[in-house]
Amino acid sequence: DGGITQSPKYLFRKEGQNVTLSCEQNLNHDAMYWYRQDPGQGLRLIYYSQIVNDFQKGDIAEGYSVSREKKESFPLTVTSAQKNPTAFYLCASSIPGGSYSNQPQHFGDGTRLSIL
Amino acid sequence: GQQVMQIPQYQHVQEGEDFTTYCNSSTTLSNIQWYKQRPGGHPVFLIQLVKSGEVKKQKRLTFQFGEAKKNSSLHITATQTTDVGTYFCAGWTSDILTGGGNKLTFGTGTQLKVEL
Numbered sequence: 001d002g003g004i005t006q007s008p009k010y011l012f013r014k015e016g017q018n019v020t021l022s023c024e025q026n027l028n029h030d031a032m033y034w035y036r037q038d039p040g041q042g043l044r045l046i047y048y049s050q051i052v053n054d055f056q057k058g059d060i061a062e063g064y065s066v067s068r069e070k071k072e073s074f075p076l077t078v079t080s081a082q083k084n085p086t087a088f089y090l091c092a093s094s095i096p097g098g099s100y101s102n103q104p105q106h107f108g109d110g111t112r113l114s115i116l
Numbered sequence: 117g118q119q120v121m122q123i124p125q126y127q128h129v130q131e132g133e134d135f136t137t138y139c140n141s142s143t144t145l146s147n148i149q150w151y152k153q154r155p156g157g158h159p160v161f162l163i164q165l166v167k168s169g170e171v172k173k174q175k176r177l178t179f180q181f182g183e184a185k186k187n188s189s190l191h192i193t194a195t196q197t198t199d200v201g202t203y204f205c206a207g208w209t210s211d212i213l214t215g216g217g218n219k220l221t222f223g224t225g226t227q228l229k230v231e232l
Contacts, residue, residue, distance in 0.1 A: 033219075041224065043222040045219060105159075105220060106161070110158055
């Protein structure tokens, strides 16, 4: 079945540590996105990528980094510079915008990150 | 930057009552999508509206897109316990000014609880 796989499901970070969240999709989508969701709140865009080897900052990119070396993979690193990383992180993919901006986003099951 | 607000933030209803959530954007949207997130789950695409004044129905759910394409609503008739979750609207915008691609801005969400 086609879909998006996020791992791990739960992740704990120590102070000063960088951690990487994995996101893999086999939907053959060009565009991929990372969102952060805090309890009782909406989704805020961290980074997005319309195509391999290219990505743009979203609304809350500070303290995060990404790479897009392969079409199917879009890992997110939460760096030690992110002082409040505890949140639910969601990865999504879609056919990219422009002529195809009408396409829905498909989400993974998310990763819950907590501080030790 | 663009903001998408939803009201109410929370809504408790008795099973069988109707429910409506309203979505307002600070800018004109090319189209709007609606998603549902069950407790502990990830957002799932429900529908997309593209045309000014468009109305679409899915069984007990009715979606509207405003004439100015800056607001939208979701109405559920005769709620059921299976309707429990958080409903998000999301609008597509083009990040032309920053040289980025198209991105989806999510609303703040309305959390619906249905009591027997």
